[in-house]
Amino acid sequence: MPTGNRRTVRDLRRTNRAALLRELYFDGPVSRQQLAVATGLSPATVSNVTGELLAEGLLREAGLVDSDGGRPRALLRVDPDRGALIGVDIGATRLRVERFDLSLDQRAGVEYPLRDVGHGALELAGLIADGIRAVRDADPLVPLGIGIAVPGPSVDRAPDGTPRAGEDVTVEELPGERLPVAGPRWTDRDGVPLERLVREAAELPAATPVFLVDASTAQGRAEIWRGAGHGARNAVVALVGTGVGVVSGGSAYVGAFGGAGEWGHTTLRVDGRRCRCGARGHLEAYSGAEAIVERWREVGGVPLARTVEPALVELLASGDPLADSVLDDTAGYLGAGIADLVNLFGPDRVVLTGWAGALLGPRLLPGVRAACSAHALRHLMARTTIELGTVEPESAITVGAATLPLGRFLDGGGRAPAEPSPVAAVAVAPGVGPRSVEAEVSTAAQVPEVPEVPELPKTARAGRSGRAGKAARKAAADRASAVDGADRASTAVEATAVESQAGGGPPLTAPGPVRAARRRPRPRSTPAEPDPL
Numbered sequence: 001m002p003t004g005n006r007r008t009v010r011d012l013r014r015t016n017r018a019a020l021l022r023e024l025y026f027d028g029p030v031s032r033q034q035l036a037v038a039t040g041l042s043p044a045t046v047s048n049v050t051g052e053l054l055a056e057g058l059l060r061e062a063g064l065v066d067s068d069g070g071r072p073r074a075l076l077r078v079d080p081d082r083g084a085l086i087g088v089d090i091g092a093t094r095l096r097v098e099r100f101d102l103s104l105d106q107r108a109g110v111e112y113p114l115r116d117v118g119h120g121a122l123e124l125a126g127l128i129a130d131g132i133r134a135v136r137d138a139d140p141l142v143p144l145g146i147g148i149a150v151p152g153p154s155v156d157r158a159p160d161g162t163p164r165a166g167e168d169v170t171v172e173e174l175p176g177e178r179l180p181v182a183g184p185r186w187t188d189r190d191g192v193p194l195e196r197l198v199r200e201a202a203e204l205p206a207a208t209p210v211f212l213v214d215a216s217t218a219q220g221r222a223e224i225w226r227g228a229g230h231g232a233r234n235a236v237v238a239l240v241g242t243g244v245g246v247v248s249g250g251s252a253y254v255g256a257f258g259g260a261g262e263w264g265h266t267t268l269r270v271d272g273r274r275c276r277c278g279a280r281g282h283l284e285a286y287s288g289a290e291a292i293v294e295r296w297r298e299v300g301g302v303p304l305a306r307t308v309e310p311a312l313v314e315l316l317a318s319g320d321p322l323a324d325s326v327l328d329d330t331a332g333y334l335g336a337g338i339a340d341l342v343n344l345f346g347p348d349r350v351v352l353t354g355w356a357g358a359l360l361g362p363r364l365l366p367g368v369r370a371a372c373s374a375h376a377l378r379h380l381m382a383r384t385t386i387e388l389g390t391v392e393p394e395s396a397i398t399v400g401a402a403t404l405p406l407g408r409f410l411d412g413g414g415r416a417p418a419e420p421s422p423v424a425a426v427a428v429a430p431g432v433g434p435r436s437v438e439a440e441v442s443t444a445a446q447v448p449e450v451p452e453v454p455e456l457p458k459t460a461r462a463g464r465s466g467r468a469g470k471a472a473r474k475a476a477a478d479r480a481s482a483v484d485g486a487d488r489a490s491t492a493v494e495a496t497a498v499e500s501q502a503g504g505g506p507p508l509t510a511p512g513p514v515r516a517a518r519r520r521p522r523p524r525s526t527p528a529e530p531d532p533l
Helices: 007-026 034-040 043-055 119-136 195-200 217-223 289-298 307-316 321-345 354-373 392-413 467-489
Strands: 057-065 074-080 083-090 094-100 104-111 143-151 171-172 210-214 233-239 243-250 348-351 385-388 444-446 494-496
Touching: 007 043, 007 074, 007 104, 007 392, 034 043, 034 074, 034 217, 043 057, 057 307, 074 467, 083 119, 083 217, 083 243, 083 392, 094 119, 094 307, 094 392, 104 119, 119 143, 143 195, 143 217, 143 392, 195 210, 210 392, 217 243, 217 348, 217 392, 233 392, 289 307, 289 321, 289 354, 307 321, 307 354, 321 348, 348 354, 385 444
Parallel strands: 083 143, 143 210, 233 348, 348 385
Antiparallel strands: 057 074, 083 094, 094 104, 233 243, 444 494
16 A cells, blocks of 8 residues: 555544544533443543543543432543643734633734834734733743744645645735735745734744635634534634625635635626626625625625725614615625525525624624525435524634634644653544544554454454364464564554644535454464454
8 A cells, every 4th residue: 555645543533532522522422331332432432531531631620410320420621721822913903922722712912003014024023022021921831833824815725725834824915816805915925924924023833733724614613613603513713894705614625736725706697796706696796895895886885994894884873775775685695605505505594794794783683594494405405504604703713713723733643742652552442523623634543464363253362172172262363473474564553544634624524434453463382262352
């Protein structure tokens, strides 16, 4: 098999730790028995791994729950004080840096005004570094990583679609495209190595991961990790702002060349209104914030404000029939677009947010639900709810940025980047694992081949005399010999797996953790008992 996909028992151990940590993070506090059911791991494995996580301080007990007749069961949860996360929001007029615990509760924050829209990359990196030092020094916890949300420009991505980390991550202005918000302009037009500049300015350790994400994706991630999408098995966040975008399962979908997941540029009407991308009939040309204001003007509305956001506030407050008609049509357009998402992804929850979505959402939601029900497949819509976002817009972007290092931490089994991971064989059971917001793990354990030995009758296994006893002794010798040979050929159980994305977002479904079982050789003179898995 290709050596590039081979994984050791260390990877299996990390996968099991990550599976339990994710279940505890999203559904905790839960008991060990509930963890075994949810992850498909054996009770013995759950007990061993949770004991290890408790000893490391990653988990804490959170009370007791009655059991079915025996002693009460202890509830476990992730300890929010185990690490710190830093999120950065480069806004239109200000730069905000916040520090969070593992529950994404804010612990410290600083804000710097950005009066000069000509800020260069070096000056901006210096401000970010000042903010990182300010929030980092306020707490003894070592930051597990830093997420930086960038307004507008695209983020350079690795071939698997995840933002690059540990390299010169660049932010680019695409030719012919406008920034979604008015904000700091990058003076290095050929690409800004922002990750490297921030790392140098803040004197960050090489092991501290730094992630870049666009602001819209960060806002969508905030809703999935902490807001209205939290707890859903498959959530889709519909972002309505200057443009229209979608975040599915915690990340913006990225194609082979970095440009995909542009829900706003799906066709709503052939040869319809001109979109800002140059094409006609796109969803964004009807339901983006600028498009809504423009349609109001076309039917006779006269907004006093010259910018989009105040004009939308006027539209919402006007109460005249023309404005109501524009809003009703907008709800219909969005509902039809969300129906496409329901038909494509089959989510159990759709969250409507974005700065314009948060502003107009309460007014639009009933119409959006009705239009979506009319256009989506019934059997899919019957399992889908449409909700408004709940994360405060002021903090959504920093929260979303902080989820990138948090996702990396959980996917790493709760080990900080610099921590060594001891190698130890752990038997785990297959099953449907917890949802993954960061990455899909596809597994197939590769255990050294051992010849199949038929299950023997109890009398034979007990070593009674006669042909049954001889068969038992011969089977035990064959099995021990085969295992001894396998041990000499390989010192670690290997498995194939797809690497977890480096802080990126999850697929729509997540399979369970891997099973690996390593048989220990027994003395050849002793009949072999079947090994429990």
